Amino acid sequence: MNRPVPITGLGCISAAGPGLEAGLASMFRGCRDPRPPQRFCTGHPVPYPVFELPEFLGPPSLLRTGALLLHAAREALADAGLDRDFLDTLRAGACIGTTVGSAMNDEGFCRALRAGGPPSLEPMERILRSNPAALLARQWGLDGPCQTVVNACSSGTDAVGLGASWIEAGLCDLVLAGGADELSRITCNGFISMRIAGPGPCRPFDRERDGLNLGEGAAVLVLEAPELRRRRRARARAFVLGYGSACDAYHPTAPSPDGAGLGRAISEAMAAGGIAPGQVAFVNAHGTATPDNDRVESGVLAAMLPGVPFLSTKGYTGHTLGAAGAIEAAFTVACLERGRVPACAGFQEADPGLPAPVAENSAVRGAVALSQSLAFGGNNAVLALGLGERP
Amino acid sequence: MTIAIQGIGVVGGFGCGTADLARAMALGAAPAAALRADPGPLERFVPRRSLRRLDRFARMAALAAHLALEDAGALGDDHDRLGLVVASGWGATGTTLALVDSIIEGGDVCTSPSHFAGSLHNAPASHLAILLGARGPSLSISQFGLSAPSALMAARLWLEQGRAQRVLVGAVDELSGLTGHLWDRQGELERPWGPGPRGEGAAFFLLSSRAEAREPYCLLEQAITGRGPGPEGLAPAGTSPLYGAMPAAPAFDLAAAAIRLRQGQGPERVSCLTRDQDQFGLVQIRSFRR
Amino acid sequence: MDLKEKLKTILIAELNLEDLRPEQIEDAAPLFGAGLGLDSLDAVELVMLLQKHFGITLKDKEEGRPAFASVNALAAFIEARQQA
Numbered sequence: 001m002n003r004p005v006p007i008t009g010l011g012c013i014s015a016a017g018p019g020l021e022a023g024l025a026s027m028f029r030g031c032r033d034p035r036p037p038q039r040f041c042t043g044h045p046v047p048y049p050v051f052e053l054p055e056f057l058g059p060p061s062l063l064r065t066g067a068l069l070l071h072a073a074r075e076a077l078a079d080a081g082l083d084r085d086f087l088d089t090l091r092a093g094a095c096i097g098t099t100v101g102s103a104m105n106d107e108g109f110c111r112a113l114r115a116g117g118p119p120s121l122e123p124m125e126r127i128l129r130s131n132p133a134a135l136l137a138r139q140w141g142l143d144g145p146c147q148t149v150v151n152a153c154s155s156g157t158d159a160v161g162l163g164a165s166w167i168e169a170g171l172c173d174l175v176l177a178g179g180a181d182e183l184s185r186i187t188c189n190g191f192i193s194m195r196i197a198g199p200g201p202c203r204p205f206d207r208e209r210d211g212l213n214l215g216e217g218a219a220v221l222v223l224e225a226p227e228l229r230r231r232r233r234a235r236a237r238a239f240v241l242g243y244g245s246a247c248d249a250y251h252p253t254a255p256s257p258d259g260a261g262l263g264r265a266i267s268e269a270m271a272a273g274g275i276a277p278g279q280v281a282f283v284n285a286h287g288t289a290t291p292d293n294d295r296v297e298s299g300v301l302a303a304m305l306p307g308v309p310f311l312s313t314k315g316y317t318g319h320t321l322g323a324a325g326a327i328e329a330a331f332t333v334a335c336l337e338r339g340r341v342p343a344c345a346g347f348q349e350a351d352p353g354l355p356a357p358v359a360e361n362s363a364v365r366g367a368v369a370l371s372q373s374l375a376f377g378g379n380n381a382v383l384a385l386g387l388g389e390r391p
Numbered sequence: 392m393t394i395a396i397q398g399i400g401v402v403g404g405f406g407c408g409t410a411d412l413a414r415a416m417a418l419g420a421a422p423a424a425a426l427r428a429d430p431g432p433l434e435r436f437v438p439r440r441s442l443r444r445l446d447r448f449a450r451m452a453a454l455a456a457h458l459a460l461e462d463a464g465a466l467g468d469d470h471d472r473l474g475l476v477v478a479s480g481w482g483a484t485g486t487t488l489a490l491v492d493s494i495i496e497g498g499d500v501c502t503s504p505s506h507f508a509g510s511l512h513n514a515p516a517s518h519l520a521i522l523l524g525a526r527g528p529s530l531s532i533s534q535f536g537l538s539a540p541s542a543l544m545a546a547r548l549w550l551e552q553g554r555a556q557r558v559l560v561g562a563v564d565e566l567s568g569l570t571g572h573l574w575d576r577q578g579e580l581e582r583p584w585g586p587g588p589r590g591e592g593a594a595f596f597l598l599s600s601r602a603e604a605r606e607p608y609c610l611l612e613q614a615i616t617g618r619g620p621g622p623e624g625l626a627p628a629g630t631s632p633l634y635g636a637m638p639a640a641p642a643f644d645l646a647a648a649a650i651r652l653r654q655g656q657g658p659e660r661v662s663c664l665t666r667d668q669d670q671f672g673l674v675q676i677r678s679f680r681r
Numbered sequence: 682m683d684l685k686e687k688l689k690t691i692l693i694a695e696l697n698l699e700d701l702r703p704e705q706i707e708d709a710a711p712l713f714g715a716g717l718g719l720d721s722l723d724a725v726e727l728v729m730l731l732q733k734h735f736g737i738t739l740k741d742k743e744e745g746r747p748a749f750a751s752v753n754a755l756a757a758f759i760e761a762r763q764q765a
Contacts, residue, residue: 043499044499044500102482102512102533102534103487103510103512104569105484105487105491107494113568113572114488121573124573131533133534134537134667134668137618138668138669141618142618145544145615145617146537146617146670147544148534148541149531150531150532151531152511152512152513158530162530165548168552169551189494189499189502189507190502190504190507190508191507192502194508194722194725195728195742246526246528247520247525247528249521249524251521251720252722253722254720260526376517377513377516377517377520378520379529440698440699443696443698500738501729501733502729504726505722505726508722
């Protein structure tokens with residue numbers, strides 16, 4: 001069993017809200033407003049809705065993904081009561097998940113290159129300046145380990161789990177762990193071409209579900225060594241109790257029908273935390289609203305955690321790719337603190353033969369919850385999170 | 392826990408496999424403008440039909456990974472609990488260009504889903520897991536010049552913490568129309584990449600605990616990243632004329648250092664330092680013979 | 682080149698079936714599962730290829746299902762759409 005790793009600060013920006021509390025409040029009010037993207041157009045007969053942050057503007061020198069990350073990091077550090085001066089006295093690391101934020105991919109640049117060029121180098125310079133973990137380290141003077149995780153849809157969950165393992169291993173005293181991703185035209189086109197984007201607001205676990213909506217955002221969790229937390233007398237909002245990770249090794253884009261990889265990852269996370277199924281208050285599921293994911297995922301939950309309430313928050317945020325696991329970990333902590341989970345937005349009627357998610361805002365009982373992600377490429381990542389101290 | 396490098400697989404401008412690299416190290420190599428890698432030998436390990444989805448980038452990674460397993464005598468083993476870590480600085484830029492081409496040529500409705508899937512950073516790790524039947528933890532990393540040290544750091548931790556008994560870890564970078572163009576204009580970049588020659592390729596390592604390793608190359612004492620210039624008294628390796636400059640080069644530096652250690656050449660402990668912008672990566676190896 | 686011949690050439694080139702020649706693909710052989718052994722990712726690529734090479738828009742994967750049974754089925758589907 002692992003020693004629990006304290007989480008002393010949280011920051012989160014998504015379509016649900018510009019901060020964690022605003023996001024939770026909005027979810028409990030049942031607000032969601034996916035629309036066709038405003039910042040760019042795609043030439044499809046159907047306008048695929050997305051969860052965009054139209055008012056968010058980052059500096060032109062950085063990728064939007066980097067700006068979203070810095071926003072969430074500021075909230076998390078303030079929540080943890082940490083400033084730059086104090087960080088300078090610590091060995092502090094950064095472990096961040098992303099997809100768009102680390103891709104040498106700018107459509108304008110590539111088009112100009114193909115048209116004969118030479119294109120302006122600024123889009124590439126922006127990418128080179130904005131590697132998420134390196135950017136955080138530079139911005140906050142973090143001199144510990146630094147890692148940018150690009151595990152597709154499980155990156156955020158993996159980053160938090162990996163960051164916690166650095167604390168356990170004594171590699172550093174503190175880790176800013178999380179994920180960030182912006183909406184991008186190419187990514188939207190990519191998911192639409194794969195026929196897994198839904199033409200309307202997404203319906204996780206619903207019998208009529210027909211695909212995901214993309215979203216953008218970022219979340220950062222402050223993970224601290226227990227000794228540091230004691231010295232600072234900082235409040236632990238929650239603890240990372242366990243992290244599990246396993247690969248389906250089945251198909252580049254489709255999940256394994258038997259969900260074996262997810263099962264392994266859940267077992268690993270729970271064993272690491274010494275958690276029995278009866279202790280799990282709820283599961284924040286991946287729940288993208290694609291026919292395949294939701295079928296496989298709910299099947300595994302039914303087998304391993306029967307009767308445990310589960311929900312997807314992607315009905316409020318869209319699928320934020322590299323940020324998703326981190327945003328959902330933050331939501332999971334906030335829900336544990338409240339003893340309540342919001343309804344699984346978009347769900348109306350259960351798929352016959354599969355368990356149903358939480359259909360209304362509900363009380364939950366227990367001090368432990370799971371947050372999980374299933375990625376393109378077959379990665380499955382699960383975090384076991386435990387309630388911290390009351391303020 | 393003491394961690395050992397059991398096997399090494401490399402493909403680059405010098406050729407394919409540790410024997411080619413060792414030969415090139417002995418002879419030195421005439422600098423060429425660009426050191427290209429040939430992933431063709433991958434068909435020695437995997438039937439061509441099973442490779443149809445792998446682009447050149449993924450094939451280089453898969454080749455080096457299979458070579459590392461072969462080098463360690465572990466090709467035929469059960470890889471169910473094998474951990475995988477694949478790092479790249481530039482990613483699959485060849486397929487990224489092909490993806491944008493599909494949009495330019497036919498409009499958004501002609502976006503190629505295969506090219507999109509292949510352009511994702513974790514595509515090589517995904518293909519490798521399927522080819523090997525590796526169902527342990529899988530991690531893809533991308534942070535330019537620090538990608539390889541960061542990947543090795545992750546692999547070491549997995550072994551120390553018991554997440555995997557063996558880990559296949561490596562780095563891959565590809566010269567493409569996009570990276571080639573940036574090389575051509577590197578004088579205009581804020582932080583130039585050179586000096587050249589420009590290179591591409593993949594270098595992979597099979598890691599296990601010292602106890603489990605048979606005839607390891609060496610012991611992997613440390614792999615870490617941090618801020619600043621790194622420990623005093625160390626200098627980063629320059630561009631090698633054998634494999635060229637690329638973000639993944641530190642993985643090749645490690646392979647060359649491990650080969651030298653096994654040959655009994657040079658000091659018993661070797662530190663490989665990488666600098667990237669305001670950060671450093673450090674990989675330390677030591678002879679396993681005391 | 683007749684339509685079926687063209688389809689086989691497209692399948693080989695675009696789905697990267699490098700080890701096959703057009704004459705090795707039987708007109709009536711299944712494309713998915715058995716036969717050619719294509720999968721779900723090939724299916725969505727094929728949907729895109731129908732758009733790219735023949736200007737045919739499929740509403741969803743289901744609409745394409747009968748068309749994807751074999752080269753014969755694909756050719757018949759395309760001809761029917763182009764006459765409509």
